[in-house]
Amino acid sequence: MSTKHDIDQLDAACHTEEGEHCRKSHHPEKVKKDMITRLNRVEGQIRGIKGMIEKDVYCDDVITQLAATQSALNSVAKILLEGHLKGCVVDRLGEGDETVLDELLVTIQKLMKK
Template sequence: MARDKGSARARCDAHGAPGEKDAPATAAAAPCGCCASGAATPAHKHTPRSEELKKSVTCRLNRAIGQLNGVKAMIEDDRYCGDVLTQLAAAESAVKAVSRMVMRDHLETCVVERIQQGDTEVVDEVMDLLRKFGA
């Protein structure tokens, strides 16, 4: 993706509301190396995601990475603590926004599907995830 010198919003046009879903999830993604190896049990689960969600999440993660790189430079330059903390809060907010987007997608896809299949253990999984995120 070509990057311009503009704002993060100019570099990424996938900024709808968190979890906004106009398109259904795409077909199953290509397997990763561990799953393509033909092992009887994959090392981890896979979740197909819409291209829109992937783009939006990637954009927000790139913003957080940029903010954290900025914080690192601020520390190396002995910048004022208050300024560093402000940038850390911005990075934390960006990561939390990604968490909310992924959680919403998880609830709308994986959890709904598992409940429809009669798998009520997914409720415990969701409760554990909510505890991890302080909800």
């Protein structure tokens, strides 16, 4: 997971620019590189799963690989959620924008549907 230093950097990473449609996240390079590395690994896992299906590999083995891939995606989601909570949400609440809480609840519901 992220180090305390990475989390401190994430605290200031997300911000709102003039209006909701302009919002962007700005992750520290180390955190961004970590997420890209994880996503590249997931991409490789997906290609491997596709190959397993093409080769008629035993279903249970494919399911095991799918579970590992989902776990890897979840780890990226956790990093993003942590940064979002400690950065974007805190900042917007500090600005008096409580709509961020409704947005966060919808996001958490999406994550929990998995």
